Amino acid sequence: MEITLDKHSANQASIKITLNEADYQPKVDAKLKDYTKKASIRGFRPGKAPISMVKNMYGVSLMVDEINNILGESLNNYLKEQSFRILGEPLPVEKADDSIDWKTQKEFEFEYKIGFVEGVNLSLDKKTKATKFEIKVDDKLVNETIDNLKSQYGESTNPETSEAGDSIYGDLKSVEGDFTKSLSLPTSKISKKLAGKFIGIGKDAEVSFDAKEVKKDEWTEAFGLTEEELEQAKGGFTFTIKNINRTQTAELNQEFFDKIFGPDQVKSEEEFTTKVKETLQGSYDKESKVFTEEELKKVLVEKAKIELPDAFLKEWLLKANEGKITEADVEKEYPIYAQQLTWSLISNQIAKDNGIQAEHEDVIEKTKEMIREQFASSGLGSQLEASMDMFVDNYLKGNEGQNYMNMLTSVQNDKVLAFVQEQIDMKEKSISIDEFKELLEK
Template structure:
């Protein structure tokens, strides 16, 4: 057997394997003899058919199977010996002009395409700089949250006349033309000048206004029209009021406190405000942690500076999915796949170089944490903990064991990121919620 490697570029190559009769014939003959002992052929007792007849019937299929086994094992062993890291799977190069004659050929030539990256190192030290973000929960955010909660848990009424902030239900129609639609108008989402036209108006009263009084985006957001309907409106309109909905804010009393946090969890307005602040801070701490880690991933990926064999990987993804995706699908999704692949390579290298391992018990604990978060608002409490082992076992066995492998990878990533933050230069940076939203949009 002869195996040769030809690198076409820094990340793509071809591997040629040449087989002679000596490489496979002994195994083929042994397999045929074994067949002869077991096979049933009409006219002969089981296992008594002549070897020549068995060879004539099964010889080609046995030859193909054995050569494929030899190719697979040889290719796998050869790639393990290389210094580079193979990405995806080798792709056989099919040449129409070299169609195999399995019955008469003795020597065979096979060729495979591979994509790879050269081995790399990523030392973690103070020269690598990143930010550790925290999101400040200020009084404004607490006040806005409390106002939203009071509105959400308030009582709904149907007053006689409209006031600012009400929802007005009625018929919107063009003064001249055929357009007409029943809508629910949120007065808080239109200009004050237009909203004032509705203030004091009651059931069956008609409000007249011009299309120009409605600003861009308000047709969709406030009136609930689609883009086509909004684009068709250009003249004067009428709005005939059919009903008015108003939500009265909930009072800051024990009933309200219990609805938000459960019976007797807080017993005063001060305790309630502190609990809201703590809950917000806890939620944003989790978001800040995720954001910090995602930004750190980008920095480490950039530092590794890996050059992926994109052309090869796109071809491999298309063939590996075997008709389930199109070339356009692969093209559209490739940037996401590439980012995940590069991070996986970086994470694995950091784990290997620093002997970071995801242990089975780590997987169990992380799964328990995930399940607790999923059921946090269910009120199951102690009963959940009593059945926790069963929940964990069922989840990790799900998806044919893939859930376990995914969780194992997640644990390793957590450990790698924790380790990296200890080694690099990490600067604490407190940001406002608005600043955080701006960073997310970049």
């Protein structure tokens, strides 16, 4: 057997494996003898058929199977000995159907394409700079949140005459064409000029307006039109009112406090405002942590400058998911895949170099945290904790054990990111909610 490697570029190569008769025939003969002992062939008692007949009937298929076994084992062992890191799986170089004569040929040559990276070199020191974002919850957001809660938990009524801020249920129709849709229109989500047409009127009233009076985002956010329906948002429209919905905002009293945070958790407006701010801050602390880590990954990916075998990986993704995705799908999703793959290479190298390892206990604790967050608003409390071990066990065994492996990877990533932040120069930056939203849109 001869195995040769031919590097075409810094990250792609071909491997040729040449087999001669001595590499596979002894194992084929052994299997043939064993098969002869068990073969049931018409006209002969089981195991009594001449080996020449069995060879004539099954020799080629046994040889093909054995050659495939040798190829797989040899290729895997060869790749394990290399210093580079294989990406994806080796791809066989396809040959014409008649290029191999299995009956007469004694020597065979097979070729595979591979993609790889030579190594990940990333120094972690104070020369590497990144930003640790902290989102500050201000009074404006707290007040908006309280107003939303008062509306959400307020009393709903159906007045005879509409006022500003009401939601109007009715039928939207195009003046020209067949478009019609029944919907609930929140007048607070459209311009004041257009909303004025819906104020001071009652059931069965018809409001007329032109599509030009409605902004594109209002068509989707207020009228609830889909992308397909947006194409018909042209010309004149009528809106026939069927019902008027109004919510009387809830009062800031003990009953309201108990609905939001549970019985006797807060007992005054001041305590309620403080609790709302703490809850919002806790939520945004998690968001800022995730955002900081994603931005940090980008910094490390840029610093590592890993050159992926893009052409090979796209071909491998297409063949590995044959029939499920198209070339267009691969082209569209590849940038995200490449970013995730690059980070995975970096994370694994940092973990290896610094002895960072996810322990079973870490996986259990992280799973418990996830389950607590999922059931945070359920009110189960002590009941959840009493059954926590069962919930954790069921989740980690799910998806044929893949959930456990995913959680293991997540824990290692957490440890790697925490380690990196200790090694590099992390500058803290406090930002507002609006600034955070702007960063997300970039």
